[in-house]
Amino acid sequence: MKTRLVVMGIAFSLIFSSCTIIRQGEVGVKRSFGKIKPEPLMEGARGFNPFTSTIIKLPTRTMNMEVRVPLPSKEGLTVQSDVSILYRLEGSYAPKVIEKLGKNYEQVVILPVFRSAVADISSQYYAKDMHTGQRSVIEKSIKDLMMTQLKERGFVVESVLLKSIVLPPGLTKAIEDKLEAEQDSQRMQFVLDKEKQEAKRLIIEAEGIRDAQKIVAEGLTPLLIRFKAIEAFNKLSTSPNAKVIITSAEQPLMLNANSDK
Structure with a gap:
């Protein structure tokens, strides 16, 4: 009889309880009876009642969000670019993120903030600047502007990388012609310097x-x-x-x- 009671007790516990593992690079958020618990759950095994509670896992490691976006330039041209947004979630903010933004926070807040920031920054530069040494300045400016809006929400933007920049065909030809002319000028200057040295x-x-x-x-x-x-x-x-x-x-x-x- 006692054995039967023990078995029934174990079965009852298994039915009304469950366990999940929160791994490194993750944080857990517990929702009980529809309410979010304000304390995040860190790495380790966590038990909960599956009938009344759920544990939502969110990544805290660095995430790479790939976006293809048109960049407006100062002269009114449109430059196409593939952009990588490297960001991460601060674990202590996870309960607020779930409560206010949900699990789809990339589409809800990160992407809109990025599109706004990239339009504001790229419009301050000429299209040719996005294909030269000014690119790193543009990337940093976009990142800094995003941080001003995302930091208080619990997100850290590590870097914004402009990749595969495609300039308008006419501008590409103009830049190539300019670079070729600069190279010719440098070659001519080299010849002149050599002749001056020989004269000396x-x-x-x-x-x-x-x-x-x-x-x-x-x-x-x-x-x-x-x-x-x-x-x-x-x-x-x-x-x-x-x-x-x-x-x-x-x-x-x-x-x-x-x-x-």
Whole structure:
């Protein structure tokens, strides 16, 4: 009899109770008799009565929301872009999120806030800026504007990434032409700089030759010239060839004795 009562008690407990596991990167929200409990349920095993209560699980890890959106530019053009919104839910805000927004909070609040922010920020920039180094500035500005509206709701926007930006065809051609012209200008500047360097080199070389000649000219004194002439006379006197030498005693002029003239 006692065994039967124990079995019936266990069966009764199983019928009117249940258990769920809240894993890492999740938070639980308990709803009993239609009311949300204000305390979030952290990781671990949680028991509840399935007839009166439910436990709603929400992710607290970083989520990636992919959106394809047209970006209006300052000059009135439309730039198509794929955007990644990286965000996460603060676990302590989970009960309020379920109570006020429900589980479909991405469509209810995050996406509308993003569309508003991206329109406000992108309209301050030219279309070409979204394809250059200004892209990171635009991404940060969108993220910061979203945070001002989502922080108090319990969401943290980690980053907004503009991807696969498609510019209007005419603008794409204009940007390509401009880049090509800039590259041509850079090549021409390189050639000019090279020619200037070569001109400087030739000037320095000419100045060196001039200075060397100047030094030599300054060193040729009359005494040195006479000394060199005497050395030349001595070498000529020891030469076996017949020669006729006409001199002023300073500079020799040699005539070949075998010449017909």
